[in-house]
Amino acid sequence: MKRIYVPAAIAAALGVVLSLSLSVRAQTASDTPYMSKCAGCHGSDGAGSAMGKAMGAHDFTSAEVQQMSDAQLSDIITNGKSKMPAYGKSLKPDDIKGLVAYIRTLKK
Numbered sequence: 440m441k442r443i444y445v446p447a448a449i450a451a452a453l454g455v456v457l458s459l460s461l462s463v464r465a466q467t468a469s470d471t472p473y474m475s476k477c478a479g480c481h482g483s484d485g486a487g488s489a490m491g492k493a494m495g496a497h498d499f500t501s502a503e504v505q506q507m508s509d510a511q512l513s514d515i516i517t518n519g520k521s522k523m524p525a526y527g528k529s530l531k532p533d534d535i536k537g538l539v540a541y542i543r544t545l546k547k
């Protein structure tokens with residue numbers, strides 16, 4: 440009788456492992472604040488989506504944006520600028536710091 444339960448136990452264990460690895464994968468790239476909040480206008484690569492460019496967003500990979508100081512970038516993210524929405528209320532200061540650091544990684 441005991442044998443019947445072994446495959447069921449293995450299947451249950453595999454199910455747990457699979458769902459764990461799936462939830463871990465969901466945490467990567469597409470789940471970062473940048474991808475969920477910014478990429479719609481600034482593009483997944485920072486160069487700007489068609490919509491973002493039409494609104495006047497600048498290419499994050501360009502010298503023009505990279506020359507701005509960390510303080511200027513975080514100020515724009517926190518307080519917004521013309522069509523750029525303000526994120527000071529919806530993001531924590533640490534998240535904004537992380538986003539500035541992320542923008543730095545986009546430099547060509």
Ligand code: HEC
Binds near residue numbers: 477491496521522
């Ligand atoms: C609704 C579209 C939109 C969203 C969403 C958006 N932005 Fe912007 N962003 C803009 C526009 C438009 C500008 C240009 C503002 C200007 O200079 O007039 C801008 C400017 C910026 C700048 C200054 C450099 C530049 O391109 O002029 C930074 C830095 C920035 N955004 C970061 C972010 C971050 C980080 C997020 C996500 C938390 C985000 N933006 C979400 C539209 C958007």
